[in-house]
Amino acid sequence: MEMHTATHKSDTERHTRKKVAYVAVLVLVIILISVIVASLVHRKILADSSGGDAPWHRPRLPKSLAPYHYRLELKPNLEDSVFTGTVEISLHCLAPTRYIVLHANLLNITEGSVFLKSLRGEILTLRDWFLYPKNEFLVLESKTSLETGRRYVIGMKFQGKLLEDMRGFYRSFYSANSTHNDRRYLAVSQFAPMDARKAFPCFDEPAMKATFDVTLVHQSEYTALSNMPIRQSEVRSEGWVADHFYTTLRMPTYLLAFVIADFGYKEGVTGIHDIVASPQMRVPAMENWGLVVSHENRMLYAPKLSPVWKKEEVASMIAHELAHMWFGNLVTPEWWGGVWLKEGLATWAAVRGVDAAEPTWRVKERYFVQSLHQILPVDSSSLSHPLQLTVTGPQDVTRGSSLMRMLNTILGTAFRKGILKYLQKYKYSNAGQNDLWACLTEVVQEDGRTDVQVKEVMDTWTLQMGFPVVTVTRDYSNGRVTATQRHFLYDPEVNVPDSLRNYVWQVPLTFMSRESGNTSLGNGDTSRGNGTVSIPGIFWLRKREEDFRLSVDASSRLLANINQTGYYRVNYDVRNWQLLAEDLDTVTFQNIPTQSRAGLIDDAFNLVRSGHLAPEVALNLSRYLTREREYLPWLAAERAFGYLHMMLADTKSSSDLKWL
Numbered sequence: 114m115e116m117h118t119a120t121h122k123s124d125t126e127r128h129t130r131k132k133v134a135y136v137a138v139l140v141l142v143i144i145l146i147s148v149i150v151a152s153l154v155h156r157k158i159l160a161d162s163s164g165g166d167a168p169w170h171r172p173r174l175p176k177s178l179a180p181y182h183y184r185l186e187l188k189p190n191l192e193d194s195v196f197t198g199t200v201e202i203s204l205h206c207l208a209p210t211r212y213i214v215l216h217a218n219l220l221n222i223t224e225g226s227v228f229l230k231s232l233r234g235e236i237l238t239l240r241d242w243f244l245y246p247k248n249e250f251l252v253l254e255s256k257t258s259l260e261t262g263r264r265y266v267i268g269m270k271f272q273g274k275l276l277e278d279m280r281g282f283y284r285s286f287y288s289a290n291s292t293h294n295d296r297r298y299l300a301v302s303q304f305a306p307m308d309a310r311k312a313f314p315c316f317d318e319p320a321m322k323a324t325f326d327v328t329l330v331h332q333s334e335y336t337a338l339s340n341m342p343i344r345q346s347e348v349r350s351e352g353w354v355a356d357h358f359y360t361t362l363r364m365p366t367y368l369l370a371f372v373i374a375d376f377g378y379k380e381g382v383t384g385i386h387d388i389v390a391s392p393q394m395r396v397p398a399m400e401n402w403g404l405v406v407s408h409e410n411r412m413l414y415a416p417k418l419s420p421v422w423k424k425e426e427v428a429s430m431i432a433h434e435l436a437h438m439w440f441g442n443l444v445t446p447e448w449w450g451g452v453w454l455k456e457g458l459a460t461w462a463a464v465r466g467v468d469a470a471e472p473t474w475r476v477k478e479r480y481f482v483q484s485l486h487q488i489l490p491v492d493s494s495s496l497s498h499p500l501q502l503t504v505t506g507p508q509d510v511t512r513g514s515s516l517m518r519m520l521n522t523i524l525g526t527a528f529r530k531g532i533l534k535y536l537q538k539y540k541y542s543n544a545g546q547n548d549l550w551a552c553l554t555e556v557v558q559e560d561g562r563t564d565v566q567v568k569e570v571m572d573t574w575t576l577q578m579g580f581p582v583v584t585v586t587r588d589y590s591n592g593r594v595t596a597t598q599r600h601f602l603y604d605p606e607v608n609v610p611d612s613l614r615n616y617v618w619q620v621p622l623t624f625m626s627r628e629s630g631n632t633s634l635g636n637g638d639t640s641r642g643n644g645t646v647s648i649p650g651i652f653w654l655r656k657r658e659e660d661f662r663l664s665v666d667a668s669s670r671l672l673a674n675i676n677q678t679g680y681y682r683v684n685y686d687v688r689n690w691q692l693l694a695e696d697l698d699t700v701t702f703q704n705i706p707t708q709s710r711a712g713l714i715d716d717a718f719n720l721v722r723s724g725h726l727a728p729e730v731a732l733n734l735s736r737y738l739t740r741e742r743e744y745l746p747w748l749a750a751e752r753a754f755g756y757l758h759m760m761l762a763d764t765k766s767s768s769d770l771k772w773l
């Protein structure tokens with residue numbers, strides 16, 4: 114047994130040694146192959162471990178080069194799901210560099226096609242070029258340094274896949290009739306925010322604006338669309354047609370658009386604009402300059418079949434995308450953190466546009482209050498974030514447009530003038546919120562108003578998260594009012610990140626009493642000199658607590674935040690809540706404007722939810738609803754009761770919840 118084992122052992126040893134030798138040879142071969150392959154490939158894809166402070170290691174493009182013109186040709190093959198292309202990019206050199214860093218993602222650059230030349234056409238030697246996938250970069254290394262003030266041209270051929278991922282230049286499909294075997298393909302682009310680099314090598318940042326000469330090559334039975342009209346169509350071999358488009362305006366890469374489809378074409382009312390309905394899309398609609406692409410669900414309206422609200426939805430979508438032609442396309446954010454500004458302005462302008470086109474829909478009155486009631490609850494959590502940080506979703510668009518409405522109320526006609534100034538000053542360029550605040554402040558000062566420094570005001574609303582609840586406490590014996598502000602949170606005990614402004618806002622407080630009536634605000638005449646605030650007017654609450662005199666009769670109710678134009682909630686002392694409830698429960702309740710009635714309901718029930726107000730106060734206020742015939746207050750009530758219903762469901766109290 115032992116001997117046998119020994120023999121066996123030595124057998125095993127021999128076996129093992131053989132195996133080791135075999136593995137060693139295999140490893141050697143693998144290493145050798147890898148070295149050879151690596152030496153061939155390394156210059157194409159640079160390993161991440163190379164370390165150092167090279168320009169391609171930083172996430173943002175270097176500022177040494179600025180593209181100013183692209184010549185781009187793309188030829189998608191819809192059946193094989195691939196595309197080929199060529200690009201030539203003209204560049205200004207702003208600082209000496211040997212490296213040309215631009216974006217390319219999931220593209221194959223054709224070996225031997227990459228070149229660098231001077232504007233006059235002299236070819237300059239490239240030492241190397243490689244892809245750096247970690248930052249989605251393509252890097253060209255010139256033998257000699259590019260010189261400041263001179264212009265250069267780079268170019269290359271490339272190929273990519275026409276995936277069905279709805280990003281970059283992608284393939285979409287539809288069925289011409291209901292049978293599945295009649296699938297038709299189309300090629301569509303969706304470049305925002307960072308997928309132009311998946312369609313062609315480019316400087317894919319919003320501040321890298323340039324003009325574009327686009328050529329789309331397609332089979333003759335298809336139609337090609339881009340941002341500009343077709344300048345010339347050229348017939349090529351084997352049924353291919355090359356459509357050359359007019360040069361675009363100066364614009365960022367994310368607004369370029371291509372569509373190749375066999376759709377019919379309908380001459381629209383917008384004249385210079387194309388709007389295409391696409392069957393598959395990542396976003397509801399995209400504001401490409403001159404070629405809006407929308408998801409077909411958001412676009413199609415059948416007069417006898419679709420519900421009425423659908424018509425309003427389509428109109429609002431088109432108005433929003435067209436408003437972007439100024440807010441975003443003409444003046445573009447420097448970087449993605451500034452997106453809320455273009456979204457907020459476009460939404461603000463679109464609501465006005467739809468309201469002007471179809472006043473009977475009362476969009477302006479309804480949209481803002483409705484969206485405020487949606488967004489305030491989202492922004493009442495410790496998990497919210499400052500608006501300026503990033504746009505994370507539709508809620509930031511709503512926050513942005515709500516702040517624009519507030520600012521419009523504060524500034525009156527100066528708001529419109531300031532926006533025009535901003536568009537004029539930064540057209541075909543980039544700008545951020547500070548640029549807009551500066552233009553608005555200039556206009557306000559030209560008008561002789563000194564109470565508003567727009568930047569100081571707006572920084573408190575955009576650089577910290579959330580919003581305040583303002584508590585208005587009246588002294589009925591002497592007419593004095595104390596206003597205090599506090600970060601509104603459903604859970605007041607929760608920890609929130611520190612804020613440089615300590616969660617104190619510059620709050621434009623507006624008031625109306627029974628005597629002051631339903632007067633709209635003018636340019637906001639704040640008169641604090643004699644210690645009495647005139648009604649109507651704006652009182653600026655800039656500290657945590659301020660106290661002032663208001664000319665209101667002790668028996669009259671006081672209402673703050675007229676029409677709920679401010680992005681904040683209001684609480685009152687119990688007696689004023691009682692006066693408000695009494696006033697609502699009379700035949701003249703409509704003296705309080707509809708938007709304010711909706712605001713009172715929404716504020717009261719949300720203050721109950723956060724523990725600021727006793728439930729009976731809110732319920733008492735809601736009694737007047739038996740008289741209410743307007744949509745907005747009922748919408749607020751429906752939301753409030755829905756929440757109560759949800760919280761009380763399956764509890765002992767649920768049977769006590771009675772509906773009138």
Ligand SMILES: [Zn+2]
Pocket residue numbers: 400433437456459
């Ligand atoms: Zn938008």
